[in-house]
Structure formats: C-alpha cells, structure tokens
Amino acid sequence: SNTFSQHLADEAQTVAMGERLCKYIKNGAVLFLHGDLGAGKTTLSRGIVQGMGHTGKVKSPTYTLVEPYELDDVSIYHFDLYRLGDPEELEYMGIRDYFSPNAICIIEWPQKGAGFIPSPDLNVEMAYDGEQRTITVSANSERGKTIVMQLGQ
Numbered sequence: 001s002n003t004f005s006q007h008l009a010d011e012a013q014t015v016a017m018g019e020r021l022c023k024y025i026k027n028g029a030v031l032f033l034h035g036d037l038g039a040g041k042t043t044l045s046r047g048i049v050q051g052m053g054h055t056g057k058v059k060s061p062t063y064t065l066v067e068p069y070e071l072d073d074v075s076i077y078h079f080d081l082y083r084l085g086d087p088e089e090l091e092y093m094g095i096r097d098y099f100s101p102n103a104i105c106i107i108e109w110p111q112k113g114a115g116f117i118p119s120p121d122l123n124v125e126m127a128y129d130g131e132q133r134t135i136t137v138s139a140n141s142e143r144g145k146t147i148v149m150q151l152g153q
C-alpha cells in the first residue's frame, strides 16, 4: 500500500511519530505537511528535526517562512508558507538552493507555493480526530514508497 495511517492520542505521540519517520528519511527528501491550523504539522516537524539530532527548540517558521537546521549529517529546512503572499517571493528568497540533494525539506502549507516548489516524496496529512489527531502518510515517489513501506512494518 502507498499510504500509512496512525491515530495519535496526544502531543507526545505526534512527536514520537516524527522521531520514527525521521529514521527513514534520506537526504534530498521533500515532505509536504497538510492539515488545518493546529492539526499538529509543527509538532510533527519538531519530532523529525529533534529526531535527526537537533537539541534546541523548534519554532514555527510562520513569520520567517523558513527555519534552517544545519546538523552534522544533514541540513533540514522547515518551511511554513501560510503567510506567503505571492509565490514569486520564493524566487527572491532563493528557494531553489534549499532543495538540494543534501537537504531535507519539510513544508507546511505547500499549496501556497504552488508552481515554485518541487513535488514531494511524501504527502503527510494531519487531521483532527476530536481532541486527538490522525496522521496519513502518502507516497508520491519511489523514495516515498520505500518510506511508507518501512512505516508499515
């Protein structure tokens, strides 16, 4: 199957999901994070970034558009495009340089950058389930399929 779903009962489970997911993500991977405000996209990103070895805070890049994490083994670029006005602004911020084979890109609100960002390996949907959440991870490339397969094992 090309999708993986899991119920996430609390914030800690969302962080743990990110920590698990990061084990299967290789350099060059692009992840789109979908879901309403407060659905847990940044919380999941925190699990991924800290799981990769970042020991400091992970703040939402709502106002900066991108937060870089230069780690020993990899660079992670965490985007939040919610406040992006015109997707052409991405050209001015040198968006192309971020999507390198050595980096991992995690993008919240990717639809705001349509036409200016590459297609993802994974589409991740965070959804409300009452007070709790559900994550659905869908593969969108061969690389993505491998990750989804590993999540299901």
Ligand code: ADP
Pocket: 008, 009, 010, 011, 012, 013, 014, 035, 036, 037, 038, 039, 040, 041, 042, 043, 044, 060, 108, 126, 131, 132, 133
């Ligand atoms: P987004 O980036 O999608 O806007 P955030 O991650 O910033 O969302 O905020 C999500 C909110 O939901 C946080 O207050 C967090 O504590 C909470 N949260 C995260 N995961 C869960 C979960 N599985 N169950 C309940 N609350 C959660």
Ligand code: MG
Pocket: 041, 042, 060, 080, 108
């Ligand atoms: Mg967010």
